[in-house]
Amino acid sequence: MNGRLSDYPLAELVREISDAGLWGALRLEHERAKAVVYFDGGEVLAAVSNVRALRLVEVLRRSGTVDPARLYAAVGERTSDEQAAAALLQSGLLDEQALRRLQERQSKEVLGEALRWAEGVWSFDPRVRLAAAHAARPEVSGLLAESARGLPPEVAAARARDDSQTLTPVEGFEERMSSGLRLMPAEAYVMTRLYAPTLLGELVSISGLPEEEARRAVYVLVLGGLLKREGGPRLLPAEALGLAAQQRAASASAQTPAPEAQHPAERQPEPEADKQGTVEELLARARGETHYEVLGVTRSASAEEVKRVYYSHARRLHPDRFRRDADEETRQRIDAAFARIAQAYDVLKDAPLRAAYDLKLEKKK
16 A cells, blocks of 8 residues: 555554554655554554754754763663663663653654655554554654644635535544544534434535535534544545554454453443433523533543533434424524533633633622
């Protein structure tokens, strides 16, 4: 599997490999610069480069955490990353935890630089495996989203033009957002409009945003790993999906423990179904006396918890789910109720506004 970076942005390639769940090494070349991104079941394990400024020693020097004289006394400037890691541990300049953080930073810097390469070639080798000792496992969703935002708006929008594609929120997207993936207002708004698999063209129509802005937001959300798209052309050949299935089967087989003595199986509790919201629930929630009651969170809830709960409500209780079967009067009540939920979120997500609101509640006691 190989191609040119000028045909498809690297961010799309990384996202597609991740979504396919592939193992292997993605090799990149841009003029004299080279980089390799290692994957394990779709997860980015590490990224390294031959660019001197992106070598492990140079990344550590720029961090300012180690005196340069001590650093170069322990590790030569032209030492390989693998040798440098061993020397840093042996000299006591870094412990295992600090080395892992350094390797994570290096991987992000390498990938961040490679994402700016508009020209070059790539190849993917599914046979390559990275030793666990070198796995940094950086979180790259934010880098991919920023790469999409860095494109001219019209270019990003043009990358989301296939209206036949189906978009679905990924499982646990609220947790991904709470863990550090920050969204721009238009992107966050588009997420609230999507509560079930929806065609791209339909989502753009119901978003209420200018078309270019809506498509650009969708492109960012897809690369950021919050939306899964199905249908339309793919960068990787069809056999990549078959290869991913084979790799998953091989990995599962390797991790399966030896059989133990048979015991009566314990009945596991059935997972609770994700309940669909109703008009009655939406109207009842909006009748809460405080913003906390409206959202259904405690006064001590963190900003991340407030965000997670709100997006859950937005997915289950969005007005678009109920308008079709409602008369005009009920539609107005539905819109007003959801506006009450949105207002509560706008206040509780903002620290200064929340502090002022809490003070107001205290004065009412």
